[in-house]
Amino acid sequence: MKRLYWKIRYAYEKRYFHRKYGRKKNKVYYDKRYRCYVCPALIEERGPIEYVIVELTSTGLIYECKIDGQWSHDHLFAGVLLNAYNKSERFEVPAEVECQYSQQELDMIKQAIGKGRIGEK
Incomplete structure (x- = not known):
């Protein structure tokens, strides 16, 4: 039952982000509902601003x-x-x-x- 819940939840989140940000300009946005940053160029990669920028630039700090x-x-x-x-x-x-x-x-x-x-x- 838990597995089904998570499948539905992730499908809902994916749909939400694609609908809200899919056609916007490629810049970084803050989503108040999910409290995360998202960029239409990499809509699946969302979270803290550091993570989104690292994914966009293909670089990272260690x-x-x-x-x-x-x-x-x-x-x-x-x-x-x-x-x-x-x-x-x-x-x-x-x-x-x-x-x-x-x-x-x-x-x-x-x-x-x-x-x-x-x-x-």
């Missing part, structure tokens, strides 16, 4: 880090902050990849790690 000593990465800085806060005891940005981050980003990561450790007590 933020590398280590969690539990294992290399990991994220394509959005928000994901890095989430890991730094939620996995503060096991999260690190090794010196060899610090150049991928701005000083502001490194400061935010340090503060997120600090707040995450306070919340773990």
